[in-house]
Each structure stands twice: as C-alpha cells, then as structure tokens.
Amino acid sequence: xxxxxxxxxxxxxxxxxxxxxxxxxxxxxxxxxxxxxxxxxxxxxxxxxxxxxxxxxxxxxxxxxxxxxxxxxxxxxxxxxxxxxxxxxxxxxxxxxxxxxxxxxxxxxxxxxxxxxxxxxxxxxxxxxxxxxxxxxxxxxxxxxxxxxxxxxxxxxxxxxxxxxxxxxxxxxxxxxxxxxxxxxxxxxxxxxxxxxxxxxxxxxxxxxxxxxxxxxxxxxxxxxxxxxxxxxxxxxxxxxxxxxxxxxxxxxxxxxxxxxxxxxxxxxxxxxxxxxxxxxxx
Amino acid sequence: xxxxxxxxxxxxxxxxxxxxxxxxxxxxxxxxxxxxxxxxxxxxxxxxxxxxxxxxxxxxxxxxxxxxxxxxxxxxxxxxxxxxxxxxxxxxxxxxxxxxxxxxxxxxxxxxxxxxxxxxxxxxxxxxxxxxxxxxxxxxxxxxxxxxxxxxxxxxxxxxxxxxxxxxxxxxxxxxxxxxxxxxxxxxxxxxxxxxxxxxxxxxxxxxxxxxxxxxxxxxxxxxxxxxxxxxxxxxxxxxxxxxxxxxxxxxxxxxxxxxxx
Numbered sequence: 001x002x003x004x005x006x007x008x009x010x011x012x013x014x015x016x017x018x019x020x021x022x023x024x025x026x027x028x029x030x031x032x033x034x035x036x037x038x039x040x041x042x043x044x045x046x047x048x049x050x051x052x053x054x055x056x057x058x059x060x061x062x063x064x065x066x067x068x069x070x071x072x073x074x075x076x077x078x079x080x081x082x083x084x085x086x087x088x089x090x091x092x093x094x095x096x097x098x099x100x101x102x103x104x105x106x107x108x109x110x111x112x113x114x115x116x117x118x119x120x121x122x123x124x125x126x127x128x129x130x131x132x133x134x135x136x137x138x139x140x141x142x143x144x145x146x147x148x149x150x151x152x153x154x155x156x157x158x159x160x161x162x163x164x165x166x167x168x169x170x171x172x173x174x175x176x177x178x179x180x181x182x183x184x185x186x187x188x189x190x191x192x193x194x195x196x197x198x199x200x201x202x203x204x205x206x207x208x209x210x211x212x213x214x215x216x217x218x219x220x221x222x223x224x225x226x227x228x229x230x231x232x233x234x235x236x237x238x239x240x241x242x243x244x245x246x247x248x249x250x251x252x253x254x255x256x257x258x259x260x261x262x263x264x265x266x267x268x269x270x271x272x273x274x275x276x277x278x279x280x281x282x283x
Numbered sequence: 284x285x286x287x288x289x290x291x292x293x294x295x296x297x298x299x300x301x302x303x304x305x306x307x308x309x310x311x312x313x314x315x316x317x318x319x320x321x322x323x324x325x326x327x328x329x330x331x332x333x334x335x336x337x338x339x340x341x342x343x344x345x346x347x348x349x350x351x352x353x354x355x356x357x358x359x360x361x362x363x364x365x366x367x368x369x370x371x372x373x374x375x376x377x378x379x380x381x382x383x384x385x386x387x388x389x390x391x392x393x394x395x396x397x398x399x400x401x402x403x404x405x406x407x408x409x410x411x412x413x414x415x416x417x418x419x420x421x422x423x424x425x426x427x428x429x430x431x432x433x434x435x436x437x438x439x440x441x442x443x444x445x446x447x448x449x450x451x452x453x454x455x456x457x458x459x460x461x462x463x464x465x466x467x468x469x470x471x472x473x474x475x476x477x478x479x480x481x482x483x484x485x486x487x488x489x490x491x492x493x494x495x496x497x498x499x500x501x502x503x504x505x506x507x508x509x510x511x512x513x514x515x516x517x518x519x520x521x522x523x524x525x526x527x528x529x530x531x532x533x534x535x536x537x538x539x540x541x542x543x544x545x
Contacts (some may be wrong), residue, residue: 005312006376010384013369013428017387020425021394031405083300086293088411091407101301105308107528109487111502112521115513116307120323126310129326159304200422207394217395220488224509234397234489241493247408254401261395 032251042248050252058236058253065233066260068147069216073156073162077204079155080162084203085196087163088170089138097177101166102160110157114224117156121149121225145227153221158214162207169203170196208268233257308525315518322512323351333514341516347504348520354416354500357482358423363477364430370403370472373432374439389490391429399426400493407494415497430483431476438472441466462504472538486519 032050036042055062067164087098105113120127121143131137143149167270173196181191219234226232313334314324332534373384403422407414446468450460466473488502493502505517 006372006381007377009368009372009376010380012380013372013432014384014387016365016425016428017391020403020406020421021399022390024406025394025398027409028398028402028405031311031409048403079300083297086290086297090290090293090461098297098301098537100532102304104529105304106482106486107525107532108308108311108521109486109488109502109505109524111505112311112517114510115505118312119310119325120307122323125325126327156304156307159300180530203542213393213395218489219397220506223328223506231368237397237401238492241404251402251405254398258395 014151028251028254031247033254034248034249037246049173050248051256054249054252055251055256061231061233062232062260063238065102065257066156066214066264068151068222068232069212072079072151072158072215073208073212075151075157076162077208080159084163084166084170085191088167088173095171099164102163106160111220112219114153114157117153118144118149118225121219132220133164134240143212144225145230148224149225149231150221153225154215154218157221158211161214163212165210166200166203169200169206173199205269209265212264215259216261238267246249291522292524294503304325312522313516314511315515317515319515324513324515334519338519340517341514343499344501344504344514344516344520347499348501350416350498351485351501354419354423355481355534356409358427358478358484359477361420361424361429362427362480366428366480367435367469367473369428370432370435370471370476371439371469374436375442376445388429388432391426396426396487396489400490403490404493414494415498418494418496419491419498419500422485422490423480426487426490427480427483430456431473432477434479435469435472438469452499478531485524 030044031042033044033046033048034045035045035047035050044166083102087095092100100141119125122143123144124132128137128141128143132139132141143152176200178191178195184193194281216232217234218239219232222230222232222235237250237253237257240246240253244250286483314327314331315334316330317324317327318329318333319326320328369384369388372378373381401427402421403418404414406412409416410420442465442522447460447464450464455463486502487500488506491500491503494508499507505513508514508517
C-alpha cells in the first residue's frame with residue numbers, strides 16, 4: 001500500500017477528468033479543424049478557415065459579449081465592494097447572517113431567478129405596470145428586451161460571486177494594521193487606499209475571475225431578458241451546435257471564446273501582478 | 284460624526300442590495316399564489332391555492348423535476364466518492380503528478396460551462412454515444428467533482444496525522460483507520476462538497492443543454508416554456524425547493540454552531 005496509496009486514491013478522479021475533460025477539449029480542437037456537414041459527415045482537413053469564417057461572421061456578438069461581460073463585472077465590483085467592506089468590518093456578530101441573506105437567492109434555480117427578474121421588469125408587470133398606471137412612466141416605456149435588462153440580469157445573477165471573495169480577503173485584514181496607519185496620521189481615505197485596498201486585491205482578482213468568465217459566456221440572460229439585438233456569443237454557440245448541427249463552426253467559436261477569455265485573464269493578471277494569480281489559482 | 288454617518292449609509296446600502304437580490308425570489312413565491320387566467324403570470328389577479336393542489340398536473344414538468352432529482356442524487360454520489368478520494372490524495376500525499384492534478388482541478392472549475400458542455404457534446408458525437416440520462420450524469424459529475432475535491436482538501440490539510448498513527452498503533456487496519464478516524468474527521472468537508480454538488484447539479488442549465496439529447500431537466504423545461512408562458516406550478520416548485528434548501532442550510536448552521544459550543 002504505502003507509497004502507491006495516492007495513486008490508487010487519485011486514479012478514479014484522474015480517469016473521470018481525463019476522459020470527460022481533457023479528451024473532449026482535444027476532440028473539440030480536432031472538430032474545429034474539420035470541414036463538412038452533418039449529412040455527408042465531417043472530414044479532418046486541418047483547415048483554420050473555420051476560425052476566420054466564424055470570427056468574421058460573429059464578431060459583433062463576440063465583441064458584444066465581451067462588452068456586456070466587462071461592463072457587468074465592473075458594475076459588480078463597484079456595487080459589491082462596499083457590501084463586502086461593510087460586512088467584513090462592521091458586520092460584527094451578524095456577519096454570517098448577512099452572508100446567508102446574500103446567498104439566499106441561490107436556493108432558487110439560476111434559470112428561474114432570471115425569469116423572475118424578467119417578471120419584475122415586464123412591460124405590464126408589477127413594477128412598470130403600476131408606475132404606468134399612476135402616469136409616472138410613459139406607456140411605451142420598456143426595459144425588457146434591451147441592453148440594460150441583459151446587463152442588469154448578469155449583475156443580479158453573479159453579484160454574490162463578486163462579494164464573497166472580496167469579503168474573505170477583507171475579513172483577513174488585521175485591524176491592527178489599519179490602526180497603525182491611523183497612528184501614523186493617515187486619513188480615513190489614505191488608510192483605505194494605501195492599506196485596506198491593496199490587501200483586498202487578491203479577493204478582487206478572484207471575484208473578477210469568478211464573474212467575468214461566466215457572465216461573458218452566459219446564454220441565459222440574453223435569451224430570457226434580451227431582444228433580438230442582444231444576442232451573445234453563448235446563444236450563437238448553442239444555436240450552431242444544437243439547432244444547425246454545424247459542429248466545426250461551433251467548436252471554432254467555443255475555442256475562440258476560451259482563448260479570448262484566457263488572454264483577458266492573462267492581461268488582467270499581468271497588470272495586477274502574477275503573485276496574486278498564483279494565490280488565487282492555489283485556492 | 285462624519286464616520287458614523289458613512290457607516291450608516293453603508294449599512295442601509297447593504298440592506299438595499301440584499302433586498303434587490305431577494306426581490307425576484309419574493310415575486311416567484313407571491314405569484315405561486317396568483318389566480319391567473321391568462322398564460323402570462325405578471326399581473327396580480329387574486330389569491331388561490333389552486334397551483335399547490337394541482338402541483339403535479341403538468342406531466343412534462345413533473346417528469347422534468349423527477350429527472351432533475353434523480354440526476355442530482357446519482358451525480359452527487361459519484362462526484363462525492365471520486366472527489367473525496369482525489370481530495371485525500373492531493374491533500375495528504377506528495378506524489379508525481381500532484382501539480383498536474385491540481386491544474387486539472389483548477390481547469391475543471393474555471394472552464395466556462397459553455398465550453399465544457401460543447402466539448403462533451405463533441406466527444407459524445409464523435410463516439411456516437413446516445414444522449415440522455417447517462418450523458419447528463421457524466422457531465423454533472425465532472426463539474427461537481429472538482430468542487431468536492433476543493434472542500435475535502437481544505438479539511439485534509441488541517442488533519443492531524445498523529446490521530447491516524449494512534450489508531451494504527453492501537454491495532455486498527457488501513458480500512459478501519461479510514462472508516463473510524465479519517466472519514467469522521469473530514470466529514471464536514473465531504474458533506475459540504477456533497478451539498479454543493481447537489482445544488483450545482485439541480486441548478487444546471489448550460490452544460491445540460493448540450494448533452495441532454497431529448498431528455499428534459501427542470502431548468503431546461505422552464506426555459507423551453509418561456510415563450511409560451513410559464514405555468515404557476517413552476518413558481519410553486521421553485522418555492523418548495525427554495526424553502527427546503529434554506530431549511531437544510533439553517534439546520535446545518537445551527538447544528539455546527541451547537542457542535543462548536545460543546
């Protein structure tokens with residue numbers, strides 16, 4: 001037993017991750033270089049034209065997804081940081097209650113949550129329908145099927161994933177460090193900017209990672225809350241795979257999306273410093 | 284005085300965010316009691332318990348919910364077993380391939396769901412495998428597995444190895460030591476991982492939408508009926524799942540607090 005133990009323990013997990021994660025991504029890479037269609041079959045031609053064609057055809061949706069994902073992530077950071085800050089430093093004995101309340105929506109399915117959010121925003125729904133009835137809003141006012149609804153939905157759905165990692169980082173900040181800053185005549189703002197903020201950056205990094213990737217690739221919010229002008233790359237990949245059975249294009253698009261996200265994360269990591277990346281990755 | 288005012292603003296702001304995050308949930312619960320006549324369920328038309336009585340009246344929806352529960356149970360068992368073993372391996376031992384294993388776990392967590400679903404479909408299409416229950420369970424086990432590893436590993440690294448040595452000194456075999464000492468000490472991590480796996484599975488839409496074939500799960504059925512109008516039974520089922528999840532979480536935190544107090 002002894003020395004072989006870790007290998008026996010790891011073997012089933014390795015097999016599962018190998019067969020269903022590594023092999024499929026390799027299979028997708030191979031499919032993305034084929035040509036053909038579902039009826040005549042796909043032939044491996046090692047052609048990269050799938051990539052250039054797919055990017056040329058869907059550059060609008062690709063750029064739109066990155067913009068929506070980026071704007072949503074920035075909004076989540078701005079909205080979420082103060083919440084994490086307040087709970088970490090002023091939550092006192094009620095910290096876990098606040099965290100529980102923030103996580104409460106997760107007991108409802110992601111899809112159902114998005115649809116309920118759509119209910120709230122509906123043209124004749126309880127919010128806008130009532131306001132229109134009072135004459136506060138013009139009758140042709142609508143939010144559903146606009147960019148605002150989609151980005152709002154993304155922020156709504158992923159905000160807790162931004163708050164939690166920042167909270168964890170802020171919670172670890174030793175209060176004596178902040179006191180030391182005050183003792184050295186730092187103003188409240190200076191203490192925040194030069195002590196608290198830098199110490200919370202690993203949390204910010206993890207939060208951005210946990211929100212930007214799923215928000216950019218998400219097909220649900222655009223499908224439920226958006227209109228025809230809000231289609232994101234996730235919807236395109238789904239349609240190409242599941243409706244058009246255009247596997248080469250869909251695979252090429254999936255790979256492009258992953259590459260773009262990886263490059264984005266890499267650039268972001270470089271600007272924040274690689275140590276933080278490794279630390280975030282190790283968690 | 285200024286600082287106190289700032290804190291008060293932040294306090295109110297935190298509550299505002301909590302309120303915002305919960306408002307769609309409140310809408311879901313309330314409109315499960317709506318006596319709606321039309322297909323759309325956006326305006327209040329009176330109180331009824333009709334949808335609770337007719338909870339299982341829509342065959343497709345009931346079937347989808349049962350599918351979701353069965354898939355969640357099976358994939359949770361698989362992911363928890365594989366993930367616990369892998370978590371023990373990476374948490375306790377130094378071995379060749381440990382770095383690669385950690386990288387694979389990180390990759391499984393950070394791969395966008397869309398790419399995971401699409402790549403699994405590529406595999407199943409290449410292998411000519413029929414899509415259905417089995418492929419959904421494979422996919423759910425895959426994305427849950429890594430989360431179980433992370434929660435179990437966190438417990439394993441703080442485990443005191445002298446406990447196991449003591450058990451062996453007292454004559455316990457490998458299996459007895461594992462069952463009577465190791466497993467109980469890492470149990471909170473295993474339980475947290477299992478709960479996470481169950482929640483991830485029952486909630487999943489994106490990955491499932493690629494590998495489901497013609498099989499529908501609860502989230503897929505709901506998305507499919509968005510265009511024609513969501514029946515109020517969906518609100519009721521959502522409410523019941525929500526209540527159950529919240530109760531389990533509260534019971535769990537109460538019991539762990541009691542354990543801590545002892």
